[in-house]
Amino acid sequence: MDDAMTALPLVFDAPRRTKPPRHLADLTRDEARAAVTELGQPAFRADQLARHFYAGVTDPAQMTDVPAAAREDLAAALLPGLLTPVRHQSADGGRTRKTLWRLHDGALVESVLMRYPERATVCISSQAGCGMACPFCATGQSGLTRNLSAAEIIGQAVAAAAAMANGEIPGGPGRLSNVVFMGMGEPLANYARVRKTLDALLTPAPHGLGLAQRSVTVSTVGLVPAIRKLTEEGLNVTLAVSLHAPDDELRDTLVPINTRWNVGEVLEAADGYARRTGRRYSIEYALIRDVNDQPFRADLLGRLLAKRLAHVNLIPLNPTPGSQWDASPLPAQREFVARLRAAGVPTTVRDTRGSDIDGACGQLAAADQVDGVPSVAVPVPAVEEGPVEEGVPLGAESDQG
Numbered sequence: 001m002d003d004a005m006t007a008l009p010l011v012f013d014a015p016r017r018t019k020p021p022r023h024l025a026d027l028t029r030d031e032a033r034a035a036v037t038e039l040g041q042p043a044f045r046a047d048q049l050a051r052h053f054y055a056g057v058t059d060p061a062q063m064t065d066v067p068a069a070a071r072e073d074l075a076a077a078l079l080p081g082l083l084t085p086v087r088h089q090s091a092d093g094g095r096t097r098k099t100l101w102r103l104h105d106g107a108l109v110e111s112v113l114m115r116y117p118e119r120a121t122v123c124i125s126s127q128a129g130c131g132m133a134c135p136f137c138a139t140g141q142s143g144l145t146r147n148l149s150a151a152e153i154i155g156q157a158v159a160a161a162a163a164m165a166n167g168e169i170p171g172g173p174g175r176l177s178n179v180v181f182m183g184m185g186e187p188l189a190n191y192a193r194v195r196k197t198l199d200a201l202l203t204p205a206p207h208g209l210g211l212a213q214r215s216v217t218v219s220t221v222g223l224v225p226a227i228r229k230l231t232e233e234g235l236n237v238t239l240a241v242s243l244h245a246p247d248d249e250l251r252d253t254l255v256p257i258n259t260r261w262n263v264g265e266v267l268e269a270a271d272g273y274a275r276r277t278g279r280r281y282s283i284e285y286a287l288i289r290d291v292n293d294q295p296f297r298a299d300l301l302g303r304l305l306a307k308r309l310a311h312v313n314l315i316p317l318n319p320t321p322g323s324q325w326d327a328s329p330l331p332a333q334r335e336f337v338a339r340l341r342a343a344g345v346p347t348t349v350r351d352t353r354g355s356d357i358d359g360a361c362g363q364l365a366a367a368d369q370v371d372g373v374p375s376v377a378v379p380v381p382a383v384e385e386g387p388v389e390e391g392v393p394l395g396a397e398s399d400q401g
């Protein structure tokens with residue numbers, strides 16, 4: 001490992017920035033009703049606005065159940081446009097669509113919508129940039145710009161749901177079924193807003209997107225107190241831990257948060273979540289050539305996980321131009337999988353959707369500098385599916401998930 005790997009400090013507190021405008025999705029239902037009343041409208045208008053927001057209606061003229069005279073004012077006050085699409089980029093025949101969004105202060109984030117025969121998943125960002133400083137991840141190298149508000153996070157999922165409902169993705173109108181927090185940022189470092197987002201995703205329509213708990217995946221590099229807090233919430237969403245190394249010596253450099261909470265502590269916290277929910281958690285492991293892909297590390301990981309309620313999701317690293325980090329060659333990937341399976345650990349290889357649209361979440365943002373706002377770039381992993389129990393054929397560009 002070279003020294004550059006540990007050069008960046010971990011950043012937990014987002015720099016102070018101007019807050020995004022108030023949005024209905026940031027408010028509780030009672031708060032929204034109070035806000036509408038303050039605007040001289042009956043409280044039930046808040047429910048009407050919520051219905052329009054979660055249905056993806058952005059044009060006040062379409063909110064025909066709200067009196068025409070009040071539409072513009074209510075929408076301006078409670079449904080400000082927080083996410084401006086800068087560009088869409090498609091791959092896989094249009095079934096994968098990455099969107100670069102500009103936020104009110106010029107910060108850039110991405111989401112990726114992936115349509116499969118049986119489901120549609122959106123990968124969303126929870127922060128602009130990331131403070132976790134993983135050296136193989138360009139977003140981490142760019143640092144943390146700021147936390148996203150709940151409405152900014154929720155808005156990405158709502159936009160994806162609307163794109164599906166409107167038939168913008170080939171295959172006809174459909175329904176968004178899955179959300180994964182694997183875009184930019186460390187979701188559990190923005191806990192309160194991510195928690196609020198979970199409510200919005202899980203609350204039945206019309207006051208939320210009505211997704212199933214197991215269809216929502218929260219990922220973390222291992223913020224142990226936050227995993228414990230999530231455990232106490234009583235939710236059953238899927239937990240994914242980005243481990244990337246089975247031993248503290250390597251993980252201290254590859255995932256610097258490990259110097260705060262080590263492999264054993266992270267797995268113990270994830271075990272606690274699995275015990276409470278009765279659900280298998282996912283171990284995300286980006287396979288990086290000659291860094292963490294050695295057979296002995298596969299064996300070590302296998303021993304660590306053999307008796308745990310966990311499965312491994314291997315991610316062939318998507319190399320970025322000019323990066324010293326490279327994907328593991330196929331034979332090394334195969335060997336790694338075989339050793340994990342031999343140890344009795346359910347193992348899948350992640351679908352590499354979108355690899356022909358600059359690969360990872362973040363690369364679109366890397367290409368755009370807006371008004372001097374630092375770009376955020378290339379988090380790895382990027383395009384992710386929720387855990388699956390059956391293996392995807394190794395090396396296959398499967399769209400079956």
Ligand code: SF4
Nearest residue numbers: 130132134137140379
């Ligand atoms: S890999 Fe994930 S946690 Fe690590 S710096 Fe990148 S976005 Fe942050």
